[in-house]
Amino acid sequence: MKKKVLIVGGVAGGASAAARLRRLDEEAEIILFERDDYISFANCGLPYYIGGAINKRERLMVQTPEDMKARFNIDVRIRSEVIKLDTDNKKVLVKSQSRGTYEESYDSIVLSPGAKALRPNIPGIDSKRILTLRNIPDTDAIKGIVDQKGVHSAIVIGGGFVGVEMAENLRERGLNVTLVEAAPHILAPFDTDMVVLAEKKLVDHGIRLILSDGVKSFQDLDNQVEVTLASNTKLQGDFIILAIGVTPDTGFLKESGLELGPKGHLIVNESMETNIPHVYAVGDAVEVLDYITKTKMAIPLAGPANKQGRIAADNIAGLNSTYKGTQGTAILKIFDLTAASTGANERTLQRANLPFHVIHIHPVSHASYYPNAYPMTLKLIFGNDGKIFGAQGIGGDGVDKRIDVIATVIRLGGSIEDLTELELAYAPPFSSAKDPVNMAGYVAQNVLSGKAHMMVWDDLKKIDEDYIFVDVRTKVEFAMGHVEGAINIPVDDLRQRIQELDPEKLIIVYCQVGLRGYFADRILSQKGYRVLNLTGGYTTYSIQGF
Amino acid sequence: MKKKVLIVGGVAGGASAAARLRRLDEEAEIILFERDDYISFANCGLPYYIGGAINKRERLMVQTPEDMKARFNIDVRIRSEVIKLDTDNKKVLVKSQSRGTYEESYDSIVLSPGAKALRPNIPGIDSKRILTLRNIPDTDAIKGIVDQKGVHSAIVIGGGFVGVEMAENLRERGLNVTLVEAAPHILAPFDTDMVVLAEKKLVDHGIRLILSDGVKSFQDLDNQVEVTLASNTKLQGDFIILAIGVTPDTGFLKESGLELGPKGHLIVNESMETNIPHVYAVGDAVEVLDYITKTKMAIPLAGPANKQGRIAADNIAGLNSTYKGTQGTAILKIFDLTAASTGANERTLQRANLPFHVIHIHPVSHASYYPNAYPMTLKLIFGNDGKIFGAQGIGGDGVDKRIDVIATVIRLGGSIEDLTELELAYAPPFSSAKDPVNMAGYVAQNVLSGKAHMMVWDDLKKIDEDYIFVDVRTKVEFAMGHVEGAINIPVDDLRQRIQELDPEKLIIVYCQVGLRGYFADRILSQKGYRVLNLTGGYTTYSIQGF
Ligand SMILES: Cc1cc2nc3c(=O)[nH]c(=O)nc-3n(C[C@H](O)[C@H](O)[C@H](O)COP(=O)(O)OP(=O)(O)OC[C@H]3O[C@@H](n4cnc5c(N)ncnc54)[C@H](O)[C@@H]3O)c2cc1C
Ligand SMILES: Cc1cc2nc3c(=O)[nH]c(=O)nc-3n(C[C@H](O)[C@H](O)[C@H](O)COP(=O)(O)OP(=O)(O)OC[C@H]3O[C@@H](n4cnc5c(N)ncnc54)[C@H](O)[C@@H]3O)c2cc1C
Ligand SMILES: CC(C)(COP(=O)(O)OP(=O)(O)OC[C@H]1O[C@@H](n2cnc3c(N)ncnc32)[C@H](O)[C@@H]1OP(=O)(O)O)[C@@H](O)C(=O)NCCC(=O)NCCS
Numbered sequence A, B: 001m002k003k004k005v006l007i008v009g010g011v012a013g014g015a016s017a018a019a020r021l022r023r024l025d026e027e028a029e030i031i032l033f034e035r036d037d038y039i040s041f042a043n044c045g046l047p048y049y050i051g052g053a054i055n056k057r058e059r060l061m062v063q064t065p066e067d068m069k070a071r072f073n074i075d076v077r078i079r080s081e082v083i084k085l086d087t088d089n090k091k092v093l094v095k096s097q098s099r100g101t102y103e104e105s106y107d108s109i110v111l112s113p114g115a116k117a118l119r120p121n122i123p124g125i126d127s128k129r130i131l132t133l134r135n136i137p138d139t140d141a142i143k144g145i146v147d148q149k150g151v152h153s154a155i156v157i158g159g160g161f162v163g164v165e166m167a168e169n170l171r172e173r174g175l176n177v178t179l180v181e182a183a184p185h186i187l188a189p190f191d192t193d194m195v196v197l198a199e200k201k202l203v204d205h206g207i208r209l210i211l212s213d214g215v216k217s218f219q220d221l222d223n224q225v226e227v228t229l230a231s232n233t234k235l236q237g238d239f240i241i242l243a244i245g246v247t248p249d250t251g252f253l254k255e256s257g258l259e260l261g262p263k264g265h266l267i268v269n270e271s272m273e274t275n276i277p278h279v280y281a282v283g284d285a286v287e288v289l290d291y292i293t294k295t296k297m298a299i300p301l302a303g304p305a306n307k308q309g310r311i312a313a314d315n316i317a318g319l320n321s322t323y324k325g326t327q328g329t330a331i332l333k334i335f336d337l338t339a340a341s342t343g344a345n346e347r348t349l350q351r352a353n354l355p356f357h358v359i360h361i362h363p364v365s366h367a368s369y370y371p372n373a374y375p376m377t378l379k380l381i382f383g384n385d386g387k388i389f390g391a392q393g394i395g396g397d398g399v400d401k402r403i404d405v406i407a408t409v410i411r412l413g414g415s416i417e418d419l420t421e422l423e424l425a426y427a428p429p430f431s432s433a434k435d436p437v438n439m440a441g442y443v444a445q446n447v448l449s450g451k452a453h454m455m456v457w458d459d460l461k462k463i464d465e466d467y468i469f470v471d472v473r474t475k476v477e478f479a480m481g482h483v484e485g486a487i488n489i490p491v492d493d494l495r496q497r498i499q500e501l502d503p504e505k506l507i508i509v510y511c512q513v514g515l516r517g518y519f520a521d522r523i524l525s526q527k528g529y530r531v532l533n534l535t536g537g538y539t540t541y542s543i544q545g546f
């Protein structure tokens, strides 16, 4: 019997489900409802179209309704909002611009309504100069403003991925940009020690960054809009991008009998099926299992949405594909910087009460003797048993590769020992004989086996005994700046000068990034000294002081 | 008790072992013998120094003997060749330029003598104009010639990694370069269908490529050298780079009692220990376990050498590190192309009698709507149970990343299903919502589950029934070139025009790369047609015909 399948939402999750379903079932009747004018567009490209890197609007349209009809024989109905789901009678109520309101029945249905930008009830929020970015009409509106003569300044509220991408792209257009973040730091997936590098990059590119200060109110001025922050700081701009997060667009499902999570997300099982049979849900609108902590959370990203759409289609067609959770692998470009992360960060692990260790390394993208090797900072978080919880990388070229490799190890349940054993592709233009990922594994192993005695700068304040601060860099490096109170014994002189150090006292060593500190640690600890090596070295120290 | 450890060979494996051992044992006496003047140099950078990308000779020296002394307290003895190993009495005989011949005893010894370039006994082989490349003196000699006025042409014999890198770098220096390979194709780790892309790149850059033709003899001319090939083709050049492979440099161990493999490689266990206790061996001189086929082979690469050196040091210091085999992950730059591979190729699997499947995809490096997305060809080889045997990638940006990710899955014993589930970092400048690696997994799954009916072009000749050749590309694409005898039904018209096809006949479809062919396959096979889709599509067809 010919199946009738409805799909609600025509972009990442919905269009993926439709296309896959057609490939699996040439006979099914597939109707896709989309509230807006556009389906299958490149959400993730929107900031870059506004910024100009993507220079043709049509490039944003991955598939048109006509394409979807011709190629996949999908009955695409745009300007058609599903306003009610009746799971008892297996039908939906559709409000169509051209056809009015009508019902459509289904055998199976896939819900991929996505999320909408948060617009909280703050005084002045209704100003026309406050815009959010989610779809093509939003993009047209923002680009329309930016393209106007006389528009010079923008305020971006919210330092999440979309906020930071918009700040960058508006800056690329030559605007004066202020980025406001209520939390102490932007980009929540990153820990503080890493994200400061991203923040520095924004500031270096002339973006004004305001942290730890939320919005109290908005007020329209003559040709501008004013934001008053919690601190009473007032900012004026030609317009505002509000990018403080999203909420699942599931309002129309309130009375459907579908189980919703605390924030309105749909609850699904491994097959992406909701509590009601034949009703599937995918994408930003669903809660997923955090792959690391095994708790429920929402991770609104395109990779998961696309994959879940395909899995829902598989299950409708009788295949047993499953979705095993989201680890939150994410990446963004910040001018010439790449920032990427996968798995859990320190905050998440603290919340989940999972004890963890942290190491940082500062490798270069490829063999340092080959041109254009760029430094990166790579942070690895792992458990007492060596299981990898997460990783974060910030740098230039090659950060994406290392995070993808670690994301792969995490997915396959690997450990730091696996990192050391990975056989990755090496030639001078691409990596080093021991890839940064191998190196992260070595350093982590040294920590767990007690060979490296690491501490983070933050822990300095916890030390309540007398200690000697030893800077093991060269004289020149020391002269160019060092931590107050440190004495300078270059690591290469340490064996000769070891008697200058009091064996009774705790020795805290640091170098530029932690490597020579480790060598010093090995020398001293084998000689019976108690040693701690400051991870990230002087580099981390100076950045943190930023 | 203070241990005395000798190390033979001071570069990749040897220097790594020395440095790690010192970190593990501050007290040990560590003596490193190196026959040449240089230790710890960047073998892999040598071609790029000759080519000019690396512009300072000192950049090739990762560590000097003085550095190794200062930092690691290693007694480095250059110009000191170990000429004999007496395992009964645990000592070596050393021929030193400054000290004459002397003995040195050991508690443990690490052998990392590497390999030397093959120089077979061919008439004329002793010509001064025939050079090999392995170390700094070789490099100086070659660079000396290239830098001379009046040197215009070079013949590179051997299309392995070093041969191809040298051909590229000599070409970058403006020379007329001929590359001669006795086998039907260069770069043995790659299968024919992939390596033709690399060969095309060489030819596009003006390198004359001669395949399936070996060297018969050399002959010195007045200012040149002449090569006569098996086909009697004669080539003249100002000099010759002979790069036809390496042989382990283990001649001095013949009477040591150490077990040697058929080609002179040292045989070691997982701890990198030879058949004689306390004698360790690493690097190019040892046989390793092929991680995929579990057979013994030699894979002379820097990553394995460095890691094995560290493992040998661990074991000497009482730690239980093990080396579990080499999967042969390798990469090289060919002008603006990247070619990378990991695991077994078709030839290896045929030899090992392992049945396998092959798929090709042609994704772009990142979201196609974002600037500078480059196409790549990715080949995946996998077993009936979905286990991944190997992968090869040729293209621009991002090939290294995908091969590294697949290499990681292979290392962790993963399957094509794992590929589909990997959660890799996506934003438009870096990837697509479904990364090429995910996509390779999907396509492979479709093959195993019988949803995609693929064939390779090579199999066309095996078909002994009547078939209809259907080109499912657009009219314009078809007009610009197609396979003789094909009829054109664009995939988007297929549902309407299906009655043009005889349901009794085998239908062979192709498109540009295989994607639309797959869509056509799904439509037709569900309608009861027998269909085969040509993998790689017209792109592969035109390249193979190259
Ligand atoms: C500016 C921006 C940049 C982004 N960048 C990235 C990135 O770099 N990497 C990344 O991984 N992710 C990125 N994302 C997130 C990614 O786009 C989403 O995770 C993904 O699109 C979610 O897919 P979805 O199908 O759940 O929702 P959507 O793709 O948003 O599709 C939902 C569709 O459903 C329609 N709809 C909603 N309700 C109804 C209804 N009742 N009836 C009919 N239609 C309805 C909506 O109009 C919408 O078109 C970005 C998002 C934005 C906004
Ligand atoms: C031109 C070139 C490019 C390369 N590019 C790459 C690449 O891009 N990627 C990659 O992975 N690999 C590459 N390799 C291979 C890589 O360099 C080797 O695999 C690696 O160096 C092997 O390490 P090893 O310690 O075994 O030998 P080596 O690094 O060669 O060191 C052996 C040393 O031992 C010394 N020695 C030998 N016998 C004695 C003795 N009896 N007494 C004292 N000393 C002795 C030798 O003089 C030599 O210096 C390249 C090699 C070459 C030559
Ligand atoms: C484009 C869109 C409609 C998905 O359509 P799709 O046809 O499933 O596209 P995909 O590229 O994911 O799938 C390609 C298919 O071809 C197959 N394929 C890919 N290359 C192939 C090749 N060389 N040979 C054979 N088959 C191939 C894959 O296996 C897959 O088929 P399957 O799912 O049946 O296994 C949907 O992803 C979309 O709307 N995207 C834009 C919106 C969006 O994702 N936004 C967020 C990111 S910006």
Ligand SMILES: CC(C)(COP(=O)(O)OP(=O)(O)OC[C@H]1O[C@@H](n2cnc3c(N)ncnc32)[C@H](O)[C@@H]1OP(=O)(O)O)[C@@H](O)C(=O)NCCC(=O)NCCS
Binding pocket: A360, A361, A362, A433, A434, A439, A442, A443, A446, A452, A513, A514, A515, A518, A536, B010, B011, B012, B013, B015, B016, B019, B020, B023, B039, B040, B041, B042, B043, B044, B045, B062, B063, B302, B306, B310
């Ligand atoms: C350089 C060479 C001597 C190796 O020396 P090495 O000190 O072992 O160098 P590596 O960079 O591999 O090791 C760095 C060490 O610091 C540690 N480390 C790295 N970054 C660190 C950080 N930020 N904090 C703390 N420790 C760190 C690693 O764990 C490792 O120590 P371990 O082995 O005790 O675990 C050797 O590789 C060599 O001679 N190379 C040149 C020749 C060659 O390899 N040729 C082929 C390729 S071109």
